[in-house]
Amino acid sequence: MIKKMLYILNIGLGLLLSCSGGNDDISPPDPPNEIIPKNLTLTVEVQGADANNPNGDGSGIVSITVNAENANSYGFKIESESEVKNATGSFQYTFSNPGTNEYVITAFAHSSTGHEVSTFKKVSVFVAFNNLQLVWSDDFDTDGTPDTSKWGYDIGNGCPDICGWGNGEKQYYTNRSDNVKVENGLLKIIAKKEDYQGSGYTSARLLTKDKYEFTYGRVDVRAKLPSGQGTWPAIWMLGANIDEVGWPECGEIDIMEHWGHNPTVISSATHTLSCSGGCGNVKVGETVVTDYATQFHVYSLVWNEDELQFLIDDELKYSYNPATKNVTTWPYNKPQFLILNVALGGSWFEIDPNFTEVVMEIDYVKVYQ
Template identity: 65%
Template sequence: MLNKVLHVILLFFVSCSGNSDSMISPETEVAIIPSNLSLTIDVLGLDTENPNGDGSGTITCKATAFNAVTYGFKIENEAEVKSASGELDYTFSREGTNNYLVTVFAYSSTGHTISLFKTITVYVGEKPLKLVWSDEFDVNGEPDDSKWGYDLGNGCPNLCGWGNGEKQYYTNRPENVKVEDGVLKITAKMEAYQGFNYTSARLLTKDKYEFTYGKVEVKAKLPSGSGTWPAIWMLGANIDTVGWPACGEIDIMEHWGHNPKIVSSATHTPACSGGCSGTKVGETTVNDFSSGFHVYGLEWTEDALHFSLDGTILYTYKPDVKDSNTWPYTKPQFLILNIAMGGNWFTIDENFTESTMEIDYIKIYQ
């Protein structure tokens, strides 16, 4: 009898032990958490004389952690960059001495992660500019059609008077535009043509050359005569989709014949454009505007627009708050050269016959 009882107890124990073992799955994954994450950042060329680097803007990041199989790096708000080795080389482009946030993530084989961040100070020196586009107008005849197109007519029916009450009819005839003796000549004339009393030309690089950021230099001699309105300017290449002024306008040089010695630069944005009393305008006096050549310049960076005359900066547009209303200058723009005649707010001298703007060269550096 005792043997039978012991046999029953043994069977019950074996049965219970078997059920308990079956509750543990051999495939149950144990979370692996990285630990001891460290980050070192070396700034290239950093020494006692260059405490924020040698100006190249290059850094080398090295991260280590226990139980990590891969790493990820974020520079400021840029997209995360994965690195199996835990190393990353990065070069900053913003000129000057600036602080940057660098964040590193360590990932384990189970996808668990820890992170660490550091703030570093890096100096980026001024980069030498390279000539990326130019026209020196060395071949007589028509302007190079691989570089220049034309606006023709008076803007009708959609924008008669080109939105300003202008009186000219734009053509591409040699009477109004030609290359001669090493310069581009745009001539505004009083003549009856296509129902208008004045003709002129408006050249543009739209769909041929458009760029974002850079330095523009235009060596020009301006026309004279009350009623003339020559301009060297730029418009956002997205104007056909977003319209004006959302595309942004940059007037490198504008001149009005009725105010002969004053040359101006201006910006037009959704925040302030056209007749807005706050339109940003920089003016300077140029006594020999029509008898001598001057270099009208623009330096366009991510932060500001610097307008210059013969290499001297005269006016800067740098809004404190940069958004789509005040700073639409983050997308490509194209160049425009023209002489308009008349406008909504000024008249043309009845004795005007013709006058010419001469362009010696245009150079764009980046």
């Protein structure tokens, strides 16, 4: 009897051990499959963008659509800003920096397993200067002589102080109607070949010195430029303290310059104590404009306490924003006045021997603050 019971216990124990050992053979559950989004698309629509306003209507609003297969959420970010997420992939964003600026928009698609893919797109957006008010302007609506309450003139060839106006220019500036007049809603600055006061050419240079001087704001000048070897039209500014401190300490802002020997290239520049005409590395922005002589364009400056932005037809082309701002790099915290002129010739280029006459036409000059 006792042997029988021991036999049964041994059998039971063996079965128990056998069952216990069998648990070691159970495999763990399979890990979840990785779900990776694919075929990611990013669409950006700038509100009001059309053929006439390629960068939008000035509201700064853009609609962003992100889509991908195998995604359960989406996100986007502007430049280095934080990512914004939702489950639909539809977003709206409003830019606020005035002017036309280019931004990088990055889009993300996320899956339920924590995987993501991304893409990016560059977009230019125009934001209107809605907070600025028109404070000074001339629309040149009255034919005849330019408004003497707004414009004065530089007369002569620069002698004896700076003969050739410091650049080897060949023209003699006058205020005659032969060289400057308002006609059919346009200011016309006429440069011509003629013997006058010992010079072989004449032209005009208008300026608002002692009549209108300002600090900060936006300047818009709508103009059609002359063409031809030797022509040098300019829309620019000088510090109102030039008689006290001289040039370039007063600071010069060249909103638009064009040289006929370098056709289609429009230049913008700054001249300061740290870098002026003779330093060899003038801060210059150059833009190709092929129809400068056949179409009007708006040449603009946006000037604040931190930066100078140069625009053509509301598109940012160049900016000046030195990391260190002091008397040598940033004289642009004091009043400046406006200058409009057409020069002829220079110390580094010649005038076409067949030159006779050219005209720069200006539709308006506006200052906003």
